[in-house]
Amino acid sequence: MISTAVEQVSTFAKDIDFLILLIGGLVGFWFLVAEGVLFFLVFKYRAKEGGKAAYLDGTDPKHTRFISWPHRLILLCDVVIVVFAVKVWVEVKQTMPEPDQIVRVVAQQWSWSFQHPGPDNQLDTPDDIKTLDELHVVVGQTVQFQLVSPDVIHSFSVPVFRLKQDVIPGRVIKGWFKTTQTGSYDIQCAEICGIGHGAMVARIVIEQPERYAEWVASHATLAAALPAAPAPKQ
Amino acid sequence: MTTTTAPTSHAGADDHAADHAPAEHEQSFFMKYLWSTDHKVIGFQYMITGLLMAIIGGYMAYGFRMQLAWPGEWIPGVGFLSSQQYNAYVTTHGTVMIFWFAMPVLIAAFGNWLIPLMTGCDDMAFPRINRLSYQVFFVSALVLLASFFVDGGAFGGAWTAYPPLSAKATMNLTPLGSTLWVVAVALEFVAFLLGGINFITTSMNARAPGMTMMRIPIVVWTIVVASILFMVSVGPLVAGAAMLVLDQQVGTHFYDPGHGGDPILWQHLFWFFGHPEVYVVLLPAMGVCAEIITCNARKKFFGYQTFLYTLFATGIISFFVWAHHQFVAGIDPRMANIFTITTLIISIPIAEMIFLYIATLAGGQIRLNVPMLWALSFLAEFLLGGVTGIFLGASGSDIYFHDTYFVIAHFHYTFVPIAVIACFAGFTHWIPKMTGRMMNETIGKLHFWTTIVGFNLVFLPLFITGMWGDHRRIYNYQHFPDLSTQAMQDLRIASTVGLLIMIAAQGFFVWNLVWTWKKGPPAGNNPWRGTTLEWQTTSPPGHGNFHPMPTVHRGPYEYSVPGAAEDFIPQNQPPA
Numbered sequence: 001m002i003s004t005a006v007e008q009v010s011t012f013a014k015d016i017d018f019l020i021l022l023i024g025g026l027v028g029f030w031f032l033v034a035e036g037v038l039f040f041l042v043f044k045y046r047a048k049e050g051g052k053a054a055y056l057d058g059t060d061p062k063h064t065r066f067i068s069w070p071h072r073l074i075l076l077c078d079v080v081i082v083v084f085a086v087k088v089w090v091e092v093k094q095t096m097p098e099p100d101q102i103v104r105v106v107a108q109q110w111s112w113s114f115q116h117p118g119p120d121n122q123l124d125t126p127d128d129i130k131t132l133d134e135l136h137v138v139v140g141q142t143v144q145f146q147l148v149s150p151d152v153i154h155s156f157s158v159p160v161f162r163l164k165q166d167v168i169p170g171r172v173i174k175g176w177f178k179t180t181q182t183g184s185y186d187i188q189c190a191e192i193c194g195i196g197h198g199a200m201v202a203r204i205v206i207e208q209p210e211r212y213a214e215w216v217a218s219h220a221t222l223a224a225a226l227p228a229a230p231a232p233k234q
Numbered sequence: 235m236t237t238t239t240a241p242t243s244h245a246g247a248d249d250h251a252a253d254h255a256p257a258e259h260e261q262s263f264f265m266k267y268l269w270s271t272d273h274k275v276i277g278f279q280y281m282i283t284g285l286l287m288a289i290i291g292g293y294m295a296y297g298f299r300m301q302l303a304w305p306g307e308w309i310p311g312v313g314f315l316s317s318q319q320y321n322a323y324v325t326t327h328g329t330v331m332i333f334w335f336a337m338p339v340l341i342a343a344f345g346n347w348l349i350p351l352m353t354g355c356d357d358m359a360f361p362r363i364n365r366l367s368y369q370v371f372f373v374s375a376l377v378l379l380a381s382f383f384v385d386g387g388a389f390g391g392a393w394t395a396y397p398p399l400s401a402k403a404t405m406n407l408t409p410l411g412s413t414l415w416v417v418a419v420a421l422e423f424v425a426f427l428l429g430g431i432n433f434i435t436t437s438m439n440a441r442a443p444g445m446t447m448m449r450i451p452i453v454v455w456t457i458v459v460a461s462i463l464f465m466v467s468v469g470p471l472v473a474g475a476a477m478l479v480l481d482q483q484v485g486t487h488f489y490d491p492g493h494g495g496d497p498i499l500w501q502h503l504f505w506f507f508g509h510p511e512v513y514v515v516l517l518p519a520m521g522v523c524a525e526i527i528t529c530n531a532r533k534k535f536f537g538y539q540t541f542l543y544t545l546f547a548t549g550i551i552s553f554f555v556w557a558h559h560q561f562v563a564g565i566d567p568r569m570a571n572i573f574t575i576t577t578l579i580i581s582i583p584i585a586e587m588i589f590l591y592i593a594t595l596a597g598g599q600i601r602l603n604v605p606m607l608w609a610l611s612f613l614a615e616f617l618l619g620g621v622t623g624i625f626l627g628a629s630g631s632d633i634y635f636h637d638t639y640f641v642i643a644h645f646h647y648t649f650v651p652i653a654v655i656a657c658f659a660g661f662t663h664w665i666p667k668m669t670g671r672m673m674n675e676t677i678g679k680l681h682f683w684t685t686i687v688g689f690n691l692v693f694l695p696l697f698i699t700g701m702w703g704d705h706r707r708i709y710n711y712q713h714f715p716d717l718s719t720q721a722m723q724d725l726r727i728a729s730t731v732g733l734l735i736m737i738a739a740q741g742f743f744v745w746n747l748v749w750t751w752k753k754g755p756p757a758g759n760n761p762w763r764g765t766t767l768e769w770q771t772t773s774p775p776g777h778g779n780f781h782p783m784p785t786v787h788r789g790p791y792e793y794s795v796p797g798a799a800e801d802f803i804p805q806n807q808p809p810a
Contacts, residue, residue, distance in 0.1 A: 002634075005702040006716075019630045027621035034588065034617055041595040042610060045531070046602065052801065053794035054597030058537030058590070067537065067589045074585050078578040081628050086571050088630030093567040109405065152399040153497060155562070155637060159703035159716070162634040168498065168564040169398060170491020186716040190637040190705045192392045194405055195318045198709035 009185065009206065010161035011178040015088050017162065022084055026077045030070075092163070096176055099144035103135065107147065107154035107167040110196025112187060119220055129219040133202040138212045139182045147173040155190035158204060164190055179206045271361035274668060274775065277346030279368050281661070284338035287330050287375060288653075292737060294327035298709075299692075303723075303730035305710040318407065320709035321390030326378070328393030329415065332511070333422050334375055336653035340518040341426065341464075342371070344660050345433045345457045347668060351768035352451045354442025354786060354806070356778040359435040367428035374421035381414035389415035392707060394504060397489035397497045401481040413482050420475045423468050430461035442767065442806075444786035449805065451766050451790040452535065455542060456521030459549050460514045467510040467553065474503030501563055505556035513552045516648065517545065519656035520587060523609040526663050527591060529764045530606035531598030532801050534791040537590050544583040544590070551580040561632045570629040577627035584620060588613060599794070599801075604678035605762075608659030611686055612651045619647030622697070640700025643693045650689055658685075658743070666761045670773040671754030677746040684739035691732025695725040765802045766790050 001024065003017055045053075056063060102123050104115035114135045118127035123146075137143050147156055147167040157164040161177050189200035207215065267275060293311075298320055300309040308314055315323070346364070350357055358364045381388040389412040391400040400416075403409035437450065437458045477488040478500065487493035489500050528535050535541065557565060557573040591613055600606065622644040625631045635641060658681075666672050696704075699722055704711065711717040711726070760769040771780050784806035792803040 002701050005721075016630060016634050019628065020625060020634070023625050023628060023631060027624050030585070031617055031621045034592065035614060038592050038595070038610070038613060038617075041592065041598075042600055042602075045595060045598045045600050047532075047599045051599045053532040053599040055534060055794050055796055056536060056597060057534050058540065058593065063593070064537065064540075066593060067540070067586060070589055071582065071586050074582055078581060081624065082575055082578055085574055085628035085630040089567070089570055089574070089633070092630070092633055093570070152402075152405050153396050153563075157637070157705065159634070164562050164633055164636055166563045168491070170497070171564060173564055186703075186714050188703075188705050188708075188714060188717075191396070192321065192399070192707040194399060195316075195321060195390070195407060197707060198317050198320070199713040201714050203715070 007160050007181075007183070007185075008162075009179055009181055009183065010158075010163060011180060012088070012092050013160070013162045013180075015091060019084050019088050023081055026081065030074065030077070093175070096144065096174065097142050097178070099176060100141040101137065102144045102146065103137070104146045104148065105135070105156055105167070107149045107156065107189065107193075107200075109151050109194050110189075110200040112189075112200070112202035114202075116216075119216055127220060129216065135187065135202060135204045136212060136215055137179060137204065137206055138209050139179050139206050142176060142178045144174060144176050147175070152193050153191050154193050154200070157188045157190035158185065159188070160185045166191055182206045182208060269365070271357070271365045272777065273346045273350050273358045273361070273364060276364050276368050277343045278668070280338040280346060280371070281343035283368075283372060283375060284335050284343060284657075287334035287338070290379070291327050291330035291335055292740075294323040294330070295733060296737060298323045298327070299730040299733045301709060302711070303727040305712055315709070317709045318387065318390060321392075321707065322382070322388040322408075322411070324707055325390050325392050325395075325415075326382075326388055329378065329419070331649070331653060332393065332515070333419060334378065336515040336649065337422075337426060338371065339653065339657045340515050340522070340660075341433075341457060341460055342367070342429050344453065344518060344522060344664075345429065345461075347664060348451075348768065349433055349436050349454055349457065350440075351667075351771070351775060351779060352454050352766050353437055353440065353445055354767045354780060354784045355436060355440045356780065356783070358432045359440050360432050363428050364432050367425045367432070370421055370428065371425035374418045374425060377414055377421060378418035381408075381411040381418070384410040384414065387411055394508070395478070395500075396504075397478060397481065397500050398491070400500075401478060401489050403482070413479060416475050416479050416482070420472060423472055426464060427468065430465050433457055433461045434465075442784050442786050445805075446786075448539070449786055449789050451521075452524040452538070452541060453518065453521030455545060456517040456524075459545055460517045463510045463517075463549050463552060464514045467507045467514075470503045471507035474500055498560075498564060501560050502556070505559045506553075508559065509556040510549075510552045512648070513548055515652050517548070519612065519652040520591075522656050522660040522663075523591065523612050524594075525764075525766065526605045526609040526659055527594055528791045528793065529663075529762050530601045530603060530609070531595050532601075532793045533594050533598040534789075534793055535590070536593040536596075538789070538791070541587065541590050544587045547583040548580065548587070551576060551583070555580055555627075558627050558629075558632070561629050562636050574627060574629045578624070581620070581624060581627075588617065588620070603762075604673070604675055604682060605659050605663035607679065607682050608655050608662065611682070612655045612659060615647060615655060615686075615689070616651040619644060619649075619651065622647065635700065637706050638700040639696045639704040639706065642706060643696035643700055646693045646696075650693070654685070654689070658682075663762070664768075665750070666757035667768055667773050667775070669750070669754070670757050671750050672757050672761060673750045673754060674746050677742055677749060681739060681742035681746060684742060685736055688732050688734075688736030688739055692729050692736060693732075695729045695732075699725050699729075763800070763802050765792050765804050767805055770804050770806050 008014055106113045112133050114131050116129040117123050118129050120127055149167040149169045154167040156167055163177055165175050184203050184205045187202040187204050297312040297315055301315045386408040389408050391406050399406050400412055406412055437454050480486040481488050487495040489495045489497045554576045557569055558577045561570045626635055662673055757773045759773055767784055786805050787808055788805055794801045795803055
């Protein structure tokens with residue numbers, strides 16, 4: 001289904017895809033049964049010359065069981081779906097594993113800027129690395145992101161992670177992901193945010209630790225050559 | 235407001251006393267068709283306005299789908315579409331199709347046509363409020379359309395109008411358009427509050443003798459429940475809209491986080507209305523199909539009382555599901571678990587409703603005329619919209635699907651059956667009654683099949699692009715490296731081609747209207763051999779509807795009663 005077109009690059013992508021497959025199986029079954037019965041009945045009971053329709057009011061238990069049994073089975077399917085959906089939800093949105101790295105994501109009309117912790121792995125220190133439209137992370141590390149917006153609502157969406165979280169001005173919204181492979185993928189804004197919404201794209205670059213260290217080092221030399229920036233307010 | 239006083243010289247036209255003679259005095263064209271208090275004429279006004287607004291909404295869809303299929307190209311009839319215009323088109327398309335097409339047609343037009351006729355009443359309980367309702371509605375449509383001609387253009391912040399984008403002109407760049415949008419929507423709500431008062435009062439207090447609660451046709455029930463849902467849910471949104479206008483024009487900070495406001499507040503107010511709103515339009519559509527399916531299957535409705543229970547259950551539960559639109563919107567994540575459960579619970583009465591419709595077909599003598607084809611396709615297509623909703627109601631999978639084209643495909647598989655398919659079903663079923671002329675079956679079938687093929691071709695590909703990661707309201711996917719593959723672009727083009735087919739198919743509908751106008755054969759009182767009261771009077775019904783007023787002796791769907799001479803027994807036929 002989805003994984004044939006969109007790779008699974010976070011640890012929970014597999015769980016979300018499984019949930020989607022499970023729901024697809026359950027609702028697909030009911031969809032096919034209902035459509036099949038509908039078309040069958042329309043074909044079987046099409047008007048015939050001199051034919052007479054049955055007179056049923058739908059209160060005889062012999063007839064209503066055709067409604068009440070599917071009703072109970074659907075209730076059962078709903079319970080299964082709720083259990084698996086909540087399980088995935090709790091994993092992705094309600095737990096916060098100990099992060100290896102914390103990054104700040106600033107969404108604003110109409111760009112993404114990222115604040116990496118830099119060599120000391122601490123946010124809001126002078127060696128932070130700020131980038132525009134490009135987020136660098138180390139493969140296999142648990143990353144905590146902190147979403148902020150100075151203007152309107154945006155949404156931080158990374159399809160290969162199966163992850164989406166709205167960015168609300170006035171709040172810091174935290175979340176996490178853990179990558180499973182290297183590569184470079186889209187970050188999209190998923191909430192309409194004005195005329196530039198259709199071009200609000202960034203890339204996430206997932207690298208081996210050595211490559212990431214090289215990238216950090218190249219920025220550290222750059223930062224040393226520039227006058228020190230004032231510490232950002234939060 | 236220009237509509238506060240009615241000309242006193244024609245006050246007699248509003249007088250629906252029982253002794254009012256059928257030979258009413260000749261009225262001027264203006265009084266008869268534009269300033270009328272007759273529910274049938276007001277129904278036509280709503281129907282025609284709704285269909286004209288659908289043309290505008292369809293034109294917007296044409297504009298943005300052409301842009302998506304061939305980004306940046308010149309579009310015939312539109313020109314080049316800028317991203318600002320693209321957003322305005324998307325916003326107006328959504329707003330128009332829900333508030334100025336689905337609602338006026340399904341609630342106001344069918345409600346006006348059917349409630350007095352089906353309950354055996356000479357007119358609405360409050361004819362002048364009814365006229366005022368349409369007039370306010372008409373003004374609201376003008377206000378919305380005016381937003382395209384003001385400085386900055388029409389509002390482009392999506393039909394959900396989330397602040398701060400919708401609240402600050404510096405961010406949405408439409409200083410007047412966004413305010414006109416809110417004012418238009420608020421006026422439209424006023425119109426439907428006035429209409430809803432009428433529908434509920436008429437159905438509850440003005441029914442014919444013998445029309446007990448359990449003999450009321452299903453479509454009347456569904457419109458009444460929909461009106462109640464609307465009236466109960468709309469208050470918070472009107473309050474929210476007032477705060478939004480104040481934020482826009484006066485400089486208050488209700489939704490401004492920089493000054494202690496909260497943008498999420500609007501989302502709750504909006505969706506507390508917005509989700510019951512789905513059922514406000516769904517339920518009348520289900521009602522329309524119930525009438526058509528029982529009549530054309532020549533069957534009593536399977537489980538009339540069970541249907542009413544599912545109807546009430548749906549109405550009540552619909553107030554407890556709204557936050558499933560906000561799973562990833564920054565609400566407390568624990569809330570999502572509660573709303574996942576309520577959302578999946580509402581699938582049960584809706585599924586049961588669909589089962590009752592399917593069961594009604596069993597043992598019938600199904601006539602596949604044009605209204606029946608539309609009604610059956612409503613069931614077939616709505617099923618797909620219904621089941622795909624489960625992916626979005628389940629919090630875990632909604633993390634991925636939220637705000638993708640999967641959502642778009644899902645709700646168009648609910649709203650197109652509701653607004654387009656059920657609209658045509660009801661239109662073709664009742665137009666013989668309302669005009670006295672039959673429509674053309676062959677042209678009607680051509681219209682049906684081309685529309686259905688086009689519709690499925692529009693939205694089936696969008697399920698796939700949504701699964702592959704296309705997000706909504708993006709005016710050019712070529713900016714996104716992962717989304718600019720040829721396979722995805724092919725699907726977008728297929729969808730646009732489907733839309734072109736769907737639009738072209740409406741030519742058959744116009745042709746059929748002209749044909750019916752020019753040479754439609756007389757319909758007679760009861761062309762479909764129906765049981766409900768509207769078929770027991772003349773086509774079109776005269777002033778005052780029934781002469782004499784009917785008395786009801788039986789339930790609404792007495793088809794194929796064993797031992798009866800005919801395969802239907804009208805509701806007003808006295809027992810032998």
